[in-house]
Amino acid sequence: MQKKDDIEKLKEAGVLSAKATAALEKSGGVSKRNIAPKRFLKTADGVWVIPTLYFRGGKNTKPSKEQSELTSKINTLITKYTIERKTT
DSSP states (O other): OBOHHHHHHHHHTTSSOHHHHHHHHHHTSBOSSOOOOOEEEEOTTSOEEOOOOOOTTOTTOOOOHHHHHHHHHHHHHHHHHOEEOOOO
16 A cells, blocks of 8 residues: 555656546555654663554544644654654
8 A cells, every 4th residue: 555645746746647546545555644754662671662542432533622632742742752763
């Protein structure tokens, strides 16, 4: 599956049309989400881990103002305590 930002680059370069991009998204060949860079934190054992936040039972729901505020605050902490690493 291709990442959305890769598809956008192809679209901007004139390689893909808007219609072709929509067809890829509809067929599941490309993610509709923009994927943020992975942020890592090293454990005491020297293992790199990725901190995540999700709301159990929240699928297909609209986030509340409080959820959005909490997510923003947690993302600020994650950015403060983690580093960005390339994944292969």
